[in-house]
Each structure stands twice: as C-alpha cells, then as structure tokens.
Amino acid sequence: MDTIDILSKEFFTQDFAEEQPYSELLGKYKDIARNYARMESAVAVLSDMRTNMSYIYYGSFSRMLEIDKCGDEGKVSSIWEKEIFKLIHPDDLAGKHLQELCFFHFVKHQPKSKRTDYYLISKLRMKNGKNNYISALHRMFYVSAPSNDTLWLALCLYSPLLFDIPAKCLIINSANGQMTEIGKQDSTRILSVREKQVLSLIDKGLTSKKIAETLSISINTVSRHRQEILGKLQVKNSIEACRVAKDLKLI
Template sequence: MDPKDRLNKEFSAQNFAAKHPYAEMLDRYKEMARNYARMENAVAVLSDLRTDASYIYYGGFSRMLRTGKCEKEGEVPSIWEEEIFKLIHPDDLADKHLQELRFFHFVKRQPKKKRSDYYLTSKLRMKNDTNNYIPVLHRMFYVPAPSDETLWLALCLYSPLPFDIPSKCLIINSVNGQTTELGKQHDTKILSVREKQVLNLIDKGSTSKEIAGTLSISIHTVSRHRQGILTKLQVKNSIEACRIAKDLKLI
C-alpha cells in the first residue's frame, strides 16, 4: 500500500464526533486559508478529512505556475489537489505523500494540546508557466478537532522558496522555533529495537511462543511488546501494524 492510500485509509478510519459545529468552524478556517493566499501570494489548499473535500485559494504565485492562470478558486470533491499535484515533480510528489504520512503519525503522538504547535515544511519542484521546474516551499498544518482525538483539517501552502532550507523536510515547532528533520532516522524512534525485532518476526509468521523462544523472552513480554506496537502505530491488529511499519520503512 503506497503512502497516499495509507493516508486515505487512516484519515477515513478516524472516529469524528457526531455532534460538533463543523460548518461554523470550517467557515473560519476557509477564511484563514483565503487570507494566507492573499497575504503571502501563496496557493492555499484546505482539506476536510471528514467530508473528503478541499477548498483551494490562489494568490499571486499561481501566475508563475503552468496552469495557475486557468484555475478557479472553490471546492474540490477530494482531499487531494490533483491539478496541483500534476505540477509537482513525480519524485517529489511520492516523497511528499510519505512525509505527510510520517508527519500525521508524529502529530498523533503529541499531547492533544500541543498538536497545533507543529507544521511540516519541505522543498518541492513545480512546473512554471514555461514548463520548467522551479523550487517551491511547501508547508503543511494538521488542524485537530477540538472535541475529540481526530485530526480534522489539513492546510497546505505552496509559495516560492525564498532561500534554501537545511533539510529537504523539517518539522517546525511554531512556539519555540525548534526544528526536527523528518526522515528515516526520525521514524526509527517510533518503535524500540525490541519492538522492531518482535514485529519483524510477526511479519514472518512467527507465533508469540516462537517469538519468545527466538528472542529468549517470556510470552508475557512478547504480549506486552505486541500491545505497545499496536498503541504506537495506532492500529487494531498485527497485520495492519506490519503494513504501516513497511510504509514507514520501520521493517
């Protein structure tokens, strides 16, 4: 399962609260996205993960892009801004989805009150109006729903890259300015060494008894590691744990 499919699956699996003033709050965030586009001349995409819809707003930067002059602002019946994706270099687009999946898990692991403190920034190459690739700054914010544990909205901003950034992809804490490089090295911290050993053996079809014998630990310890893996990866069973661990390059 590729990262985009995994994101779709995880977004749709979230348990959104039935009673919540979504419409009223959505209007506020739509206005915020519109203002980002106006004030920063950015292309702003606000995606509603609950209803599978997006709202796109074009600032002056869109005139630099290949199809920017033809685009109209408004609602798109998908959380994926495919017309914009067509402008992104294929290698960068695949990496973008993977980084967003990693960032989704990073944010979900944070205390609820601090989830809004972080955003993702990365470098992309996008086609301009002369069909050449230009460097672009991409920023992404997940917006938590205030009444439950879900991540409700995603805001993506595309704008010119004013200066090079030290890493292709960074998580930035907007409160204190601290940065964290988002890559394989960071992902490896999700599971402990022992948990990865257990998960590798699960993926090979080993039973808990066999895992205990292979690693010289008790079955009780294996069970504890199994539960820890499910909790950290936020999945319901070992099959899903193996799939997502492969997506994140953990095993």
C-alpha cells in the same frame, strides 16, 4: 498498498464525533487559508478529513504555475488536490506523501495542546505552464477536531522558494524554533525498542511462541506488544503494521 492509500485509510478511519461545531470552525479555518493565500501569494489547500472535501485558495503564485485562477476559490470532492499534484515532480510527490505520513504519526503522538506548535516544511519542484520545473516551498499543518484527539483538517501551502532550507524536509516547532529532519526524528516516540523488535520478527513470519522464545519473554507479553503496536500505528492487523512501519522506516 502505497503511501497515499495508507494515508487515506488512516485519515478516514479516525473517530469523528458527530455532535461538534464543525461547520462554524470550518468557516474560521477557511478564512485562515484564504488569508494565507492573499498575504503570502500562496496556493492554500484546506482538506477536511471528516467529509473528504478540499477548499483551494489561489494566491499570486498560481500565476507562476500558470494556473489562471488568482484570487479564486475552488472546492474539490476529495482531500487529494490532484490539480496541484500533477504539477509536482513525480519523485517529489512520492516523497511528499511519505513525509506527510511521517508527520501524521509524529503529530498524533504529541499532546493535543502542543500540536499547533508543529508544522512541516519541504522543498518541491513544480511545473509551470512552459513545462519547466521551478523551486517551491511546501508547508503543512494539521488541525485537531474540537473535542478529541482526531486530526480533522490539513492545511497545505504552496509558495515560491524564496530562500533555501537546510534539509529536504523538516518538522518545525514554531514555539521554540527547533527543527527536526524527517527520517531523523525520534522514532522511539512511535514504537519502543522492544516493539520494533517484536514487529521485525513478525515481519519475518515468526509466531508469537517463537517470538517469545527468541526474546526470552512470555507469550502474554508478546500479545501485549502486538496490541500496542496496532494501536500506535493505527492499523487493524500485523500485515498492515509491517507495511506502515516500513514506510515510516521503523523496521
């Protein structure tokens, strides 16, 4: 299972309550995406994880990419904007998906009231019509569902890289200006030290009894850690937990 498959599974297995004002709020966020495209000359992609749809707004940057759609609005039956992905350098695209997975877990573990404070920023190489790669800035925001902790929308912005940033990829806290480099964020916010120990032993093929003996804890405690790990990583079994944890570089 690659990173994009993990992301898809985690997005689409979230609990979306049906009786919510999704349509009304979606219109509001579509206007925000459209205005980002206009005011920042960006290509803005608003992805709806509930319906597996994307809405694309083409600012002036689309001319640099030689996509002849400046000022247009597009609709795609997928949350993955493949038209844009094919312009991104393959190495950067793989990194982008892993960064988004890390950011997804980071945001999921923030209080709902604080989630809008954070966004992701990264450098990409994108291909123009002459098959030359140019430097681009990618930003990403997650939007929670109206009434619960589910992450509902993702807004991605692609624009020219007007100034360098101090790392390949950063999580920005817009409320206080704090910057955290992806890969150096506090992973213990996702799994505790003990949970990582347990998961590492699971990955080595040890049974719960053996893990209990190795760590000098009870089997009941091992079982509790297993359930906590599955919940925190939003997966259904230990095999998936090991895969996700490796992608997040937790083990």
